[in-house]
Amino acid sequence: MKYNVSNDIKVVCKILDFSYSKLAAELNVARSTIARIANNEVYPSEIFLETFYSYVYENSRHPISLNKFKMNYAKEVYKDNVLFHGAKVSIEGDIDLDHSRKDIDVGIGFYLGESYEQASSYIFANKRSSIYLFETQKLNNLKLKEIDVSLEWMLMVSFYRGQLGKYKDSKVLKNLIDEIEKYDVIIAPIADNNMYDIMTRFASGDITDEQAIHALSASHLGKQHVLKTIKACKSVKMIDRLYLSKKERMDIEKERKEAADISLDSANKAIESYRRIGNYIEEILK
Numbered sequence: 126m127k128y129n130v131s132n133d134i135k136v137v138c139k140i141l142d143f144s145y146s147k148l149a150a151e152l153n154v155a156r157s158t159i160a161r162i163a164n165n166e167v168y169p170s171e172i173f174l175e176t177f178y179s180y181v182y183e184n185s186r187h188p189i190s191l192n193k194f195k196m197n198y199a200k201e202v203y204k205d206n207v208l209f210h211g212a213k214v215s216i217e218g219d220i221d222l223d224h225s226r227k228d229i230d231v232g233i234g235f236y237l238g239e240s241y242e243q244a245s246s247y248i249f250a251n252k253r254s255s256i257y258l259f260e261t262q263k264l265n266n267l268k269l270k271e272i273d274v275s276l277e278w279m280l281m282v283s284f285y286r287g288q289l290g291k292y293k294d295s296k297v298l299k300n301l302i303d304e305i306e307k308y309d310v311i312i313a314p315i316a317d318n319n320m321y322d323i324m325t326r327f328a329s330g331d332i333t334d335e336q337a338i339h340a341l342s343a344s345h346l347g348k349q350h351v352l353k354t355i356k357a358c359k360s361v362k363m364i365d366r367l368y369l370s371k372k373e374r375m376d377i378e379k380e381r382k383e384a385a386d387i388s389l390d391s392a393n394k395a396i397e398s399y400r401r402i403g404n405y406i407e408e409i410l411k
Contacts, residue, residue: 126215126216126257126363126365126366127168127215127366128174128255128366128367128368129365129366130162130168130169130174130177131162131163131164131165133177133178133181133191133195134148134159134162134163134177135163136191136194136195137181137191140194145159145160145163151180151184152173152176152177152180153176154173154176158173174368175370175371178191178368178369178370179370179371179372181370182370182372182373183370183372192241192256192367192368193241195258195365195367196241196258196367199258199260199364199365203260203262203364206260206261206262207258207259207260207261207364208237208238208239208258208259208261208350208361209237209238209239209240209241209243209244209256209257209258209259210235210236210237210238210244210256210257210259211238211243211244211245211246211247211248211254211255211256211257212248212254212255212256212257213248213251213253213254214251214253214254215253215255215366216257216363219358219359220235220352220358220361220363221235221355221358222234222235222352222354222355222358227285228285228286228287229285229286230281230282230285230286230313230315230316230349230351231281231282231285231305231311231313231351231353232285232305232353233353234311234351234352234353235351235352235357235358236349236350236351236352237259237261237349237350237351237352237361238315238347238349238350239347239348239349239350240347241256241367242377243315243347243349244256245369245374245377246317246377246381248369249369249374249377249378249381250374250378252371254369254374255366255367255368255369256366256367256369257363257365257366257367258363258364258365258366258367259361259362259363259364260361260362260364261350261360261361263360263361264309264310264350264352264357264360264361266360267309267310267354267356267357267360268307268308268309268310269308269309269310269311269312270304270305270307270308270310270311270312271311271312271313271348272311272312272313272314273314274314274338274341274342275338276334276338276409277301278313278314279324279327279334279337279338279341280297280298280301280409280410281301281302281305281313282313282316282324283324283325283327283328284298284301284302286321286324288324288325288328288329289328289406289410292406292410295410295411297409297410298410306353308353309352309353309354309356309357309360310350310351310352310353310357311350311351311353312348312349312350312351313348313349313351314341314347314348314349315347315348315349316341316344317344317385317388318385319344319385319388319389319392320341320344323337323340323341323392323396324337324341327406328406329406330405330406330407332396332405333399333401333402333403333404333405334403334404334405334406334409335399335402335403335404336395336396336399336400336402336403337396338403339395339396339398339399340391340392340393340395340396341392342395343388343391343392343394343395344388344391344392
């Protein structure tokens with residue numbers, strides 16, 4: 126899906142009360158360029174995309190968050206049935222599972238976040254990254270399993286990330302993974318790097334399950350919806366693509382670092398508070 130630049134120009138001009146001539150002057154391009162793009166006569170270059178979306182994001186005289194405006198509109202239309210996918214490169218054609226990694230949180234699947242902030246926080250470093258919006262009403266008709274921050278969740282993520290190889294014959298672990306693979310969609314907490322570090326410490330036997338669970342609960346990143354089957358992939362509809370300008374990506378990086386520092390501090394306090402409380406991995410998967 127390409128960016129809907131034609132519609133975005135019209136939305137920006139309406140909100141800012143700009144004519145095409147005014148917008149052209151602000152962007153230092155010809156009025157005819159704006160008109161042709163707005164009328165879908167041509168698709169803009171990468172230079173124009175960055176210039177236009179950067180202007181909209183950065184302009185202090187006319188503060189406007191185009192992406193927020195478009196998200197709010199999507200939620201008005203589709204209510205709670207809107208999820209987000211952060212992509213490092215463009216998605217061409219229908220979504221599938223062919224390009225999915227198997228060594229991540231829930232294994233092979235197409236990952237969707239509950240918020241724009243979630244989706245953007247993992248792909249901001251990539252110059253051509255963008256955010257896709259999906260309408261997800263039909264997922265409610267499939268087999269869904271929701272997991273909270275729990276021992277079950279930690280074991281699941283640790284398994285798919287290859288941290289529990291020495292316990293591959295554990296009946297507890299086998300039963301858990303067999304159960305996970307029965308579902309079309311898994312809804313589970315999203316994990317950042319701090320969370321992975323904590324899970325690694327749990328999987329290696331350094332901290333107990335209680336220490337890990339309380340430390341992981343200190344991060345409030347929301348949940349991700351993982352489409353595990355082709356049926357699930359075919360049940361969602363791509364409805365928009367949002368541009369991330371260079372300045373916005375820099376701001377996301379800064380905000381993510383600040384949030385990670387706060388999360389890490391809270392996690393370390395929880396680990397200390399629950400020291401020697403709970404069970405170690407070898408006791409759980411013996």
